[in-house]
Each structure stands twice: as C-alpha cells, then as structure tokens.
Amino acid sequence: xxxxxxILNARLLIVDDQEDxxxxxxxxxxxxxxxxxxxxxxxxxxCALHRKNQYDLILLDLQMPGICRSSRIRSYLFLxxxxxxxxxxxxxxxxx
Numbered sequence: 100x101x102x103x104x105x106i107l108n109a110r111l112l113i114v115d116d117q118e119d120x121x122x123x124x125x126x127x128x129x130x131x132x133x134x135x136x137x138x139x140x141x142x143x144x145x146c147a148l149h150r151k152n153q154y155d156l157i158l159l160d161l162q163m164p165g166i167c168r169s170s171r172i173r174s175y176l177f178l179x180x181x182x183x184x185x186x187x188x189x190x191x192x193x194x195x
Contacts, residue, residue, distance in 0.1 A: 107131075109155035113138040114145055116163040124158060 105117050109135055114126045121138045139148060142163060149157065 106134060107133050109133065110135045111137065112145070112148060112152070112154040112157045112164070114140075114142060114157060116140050116142075117160075121161070122141055127166040 111128060113121050113128075113136065115121050115124070115138075118140065121140065125138060127134050137148070137152065137154075139145065142159075145157070145159070146153075
C-alpha cells in the first residue's frame with residue numbers, strides 16, 4: 100500500500116487560463132499537504148513541461164482557449180501518461 104506521504108509528494112501540474120483558478124487550486128492543494136505543485140496558463144507548454152518533469156497528475160482545464168482546438172495536447176497527455184503508469188506508482192494508486 101502506498102503511504103499518504105508518497106501521495107502528497109506527487110508531482111502535480113495545474114493548467115488553467117484563469118489566474119484565480121490556478122491560485123485557488125495551488126492554495127487548496129498546498130493546504131492539503133501537497134508539496135510539488137507547478138502551474139502554467141499556457142496549454143502549449145504542457146507537453147514540454149511534462150516531458151521535463153514527468154508529472155504524476157495534470158489538472159487540465161479542457162475548456163481553456165487553445166486546448167479544445169489542440170487535440171494533439173490531449174492525445175499526447177492521455178497516451179503518454181497511460182504509457183508511463185507503472186504498477187505501484189502514485190498514479191496507479193489513484194486509479195485503482
């Protein structure tokens with residue numbers, strides 16, 4: 100079983116074009132105990148950020164400008180994250 104500390108150490112990325120939403124999510128997650136929280140307001144940065152940081156969870160606003168038209172980003176994230184889900188990882192624990 101995965102310890103709560105391992106879940107709270109998960110690398111999170113918030114993607115939203117509304118700064119207030121980003122700030123609110125960062126605050127809520129931080130107050131909950133998450134320590135590795137990143138954010139971007141530019142959906143076109145997501146792929147490069149994920150390649151660099153290998154996030155465990157990406158909170159993605161699918162209605163933000165640029166994301167609906169960019170099925171490449173959505174496809175990349177779903178395929179890439181699925182391929183990297185390893186048995187026993189934080190992502191695996193959340194999905195099961």
